[in-house]
Amino acid sequence: MDPIWIGVIAIVALLVLIGLRVPIGVSLGAVSLIGLMFVRSTEAAFGIFGDLPFEFGANWSLSAVPMFLLMGSVAYHSGLTSSLFNAARLWLSGLPGGLAVATNFASAGFAAASGSSLATAAAMGRLAIPEMLRLGYDKALSSGVVAASGTLGALIPPSLAFVLYGWFTETSIGALLIAGILPGLLTAFVYAAMIIARCMIWPKLAPRADYVITWKERWAALLEIWPIPLLVLGVIGGIYSGTATPTEAGALGAVIAILIALMQGRMTWGVFKTSVLEALESTAGIFFVAIGALLLTRLLAFSGVPTVMVDLIGAWAIDPLMLIIGLSIVYLILGMFLDPLGLMLLTLPVFLPMFEALKLDMIWVGVIVVKYIEIGLLTPPVGLNAYVVKSVVGDAIPLTTIFRGLAWFIGAEAIIMVLLIAFPEISTTLPNYMMN
Helix, strand or coil, X not given: CCHHHHHHHHHHHHHHHHHCCCCHHHHHHXXXXXXXXXXXXXXXXXXXXXXXXXXXXXXXXXXXXXXXXHHHHHHHHCCCCHHHHHHHHHHHCCCCCHHHHHHXXXXXXXXXXXXXXXXXXXXXXXXXXXXXXXXXXXXXXXXXXXXXXXXXXXXXXXXXXXXXXXHHHCCCHHXXXXXXXXXXXXXXXXXXXXXXXXHHHCHHHCCCCCCCCCHHHHHHHHHCCCHHHHHHHHHHHHHHHCCCCHHHHHHHHHHHHHHHHHHCCCCCHHHHHHHHHHHHHHHHHHHHHHHHHHHHHHHHHHHCHHHHHHHHHHHHCCCHHHHHHHHHHHHHHHCCCCCXXXXXHHHHHHHHHXXXXXXCCHHHHHHHHHHHHHHCCCCCCCCHHHHHHHHHHHHHCCHHHHXXXXXXXXXXXXXXXXXXXXXXXXXXXXXXXXXX
């Protein structure tokens, strides 16, 4: 059989297995191994299968993954981020939909400390939703803002998605992490503008708070959030200044989080043990999927599928915008069904040759890709952040209500994506300054 057809059959088989809910890592590994047997030989397939996991695991730049995960776990389990929502609430509650706006910006701060969208949604769900419901906020708005703003963890550094994308595409991980800052802030401000506009038009969505807040309370709340700016500056400042690589910045962030927790008396043996185990489990899961994606890359390379795709580009994707539109369609559809990191690692082996053929800016493309997997966390039927919020609120808010609330934020994401695609400078300005 022609190797190209073997590659095509492998892709189809992979999609079928994923559709049958077989774990993505298992699907990638099994299909790639069998495909390599047909394209090369059984001995060659098992030789590749034996070497790749070590080559991948020994990659020094990927040490940033467990370090960022450990930093986020320590910050979450030691309660370092619990003061964020209180400060945002005191300063922003006077705005229309003030608590929802406060939740949005507090989530941005939490994301900068944890790097995890799911952890951000879970933590802010416990803190913010009960308070909003107590004040009579609309259930769809209350749950939707928590689920949507939680996705900022995929964009604002530290971002595991950018680390994996940078490794896979051989793009500067430090530049990618810095590139996520402005798009992340843009997302937070567009969300806030949408919330304020809705609550001005329909005041019943968010009744004003009935308590009086003094300036003394506001300034006192700011003094309690000092660990988060310190943590963020330690990571982002180290990368931007060039004094630390992303891996070193991740380790620095983990150390800073542990030291702050110790200073505040929040670092117990139980917190430390839980944080380390959680980081190890998450790292193992991410690496398992990534190794499968690497095997698929080898299979596609040997089968010649990327070459055929590059040839097709000459026919229909001469304009880079056409490729970005095609990528948008694929990510929006697959994002409804697949795990975000799994989706990225599944599709990059197919799209990467196209990006390279059209000589696209890989930092800009990285922001677009990460934004789309972020949107996938919100879209039904498998919007993971919606399910995280549902697990927090229990029977208080139906899942359909959460997705109804998310519809407004998905609409806001359409505006954000148009801006990011039309103005690449939003994504590339800070990395260009850093590299110059």
